[in-house]
Amino acid sequence: MQKKLSGKERRQRIVESLIEASEPQKGGKLAEGYGVSRQVIVQDISLLKAADHPIMATPQGYLYNQPQNAKEKRTCIIACRHTKKDMSDELNILVDHGVTVKNVIVEHAAYGELSGQLMIKSRKDVERFQQLMDEQQASLLADLTGGLHLHTLEAEDEQTLSEAKEALKKGGFLVEQEAD
Structure with missing residues (x-):
């Protein structure tokens, strides 16, 4: 029988497992592995974030957001508009253009900037997100902003980002700044 870990030991092991993981880790799976409830894992993650661990909660699970040591990727923020069906x-x-969609951001009148990782x-990620x-x-x-939202995009190079933005423009999704 496995020795029950203290909260501090469990949180340290959670950090280690997230750092080593190549894919996001689901809260339920972590809970099962440590013999605790998913709610305990959610609390552990909150405590770890408060202790400045760069953990991100995504629809696919938890990620340790480590800086890239390899070639630095390019990012940009774009404005889009569409309905839920699109x-x-x-x-x-x-994603077909090799871009990672890091987040979605909206500007709320009362709350200010709201974002989801x-x-x-x-x-496959798109399919899972749609299913969720x-x-x-x-x-x-x-939906809070009439379909208007921002995405932070990440890609290997500027060309990839440019091609993806052009495809969004052709698809009618990209909102471009109007000339004065």
Whole structure:
């Protein structure tokens, strides 16, 4: 029988497992591995974040957001607009161009900036996210702003980002700044 870990030991092991993981780790799976409830894991993650561990909660699970030691990736922020029925089309355009959709951001009149961490980088991720949205009957953050939202995109190079933005423009998703 495995010795029950203290909260401090469990949190240290959670950090170690997230650092070593190549894919996001689901809270339920972590809970099962440490013999605690998912709610305990959620509390542990909150405590770890408060202690400045760069842990990100995504629809795919928890990630330790380590700086890239390899070639630095390029990022940009784009503005898009669409309805819920077009969400998968927008995301698939991006991932098909080799872009990771890091988040979604909206500007709320009372709360200011609201964001959700996505880390969507494949059609499989898009499919899982769409399924989660459907199962939970969840609304898009962009529903708060008439469909207008921002995404932080990440890619290997500027050319990849440019091609993805052009494809979004052709698809009618990209909102461009109007000339004065």
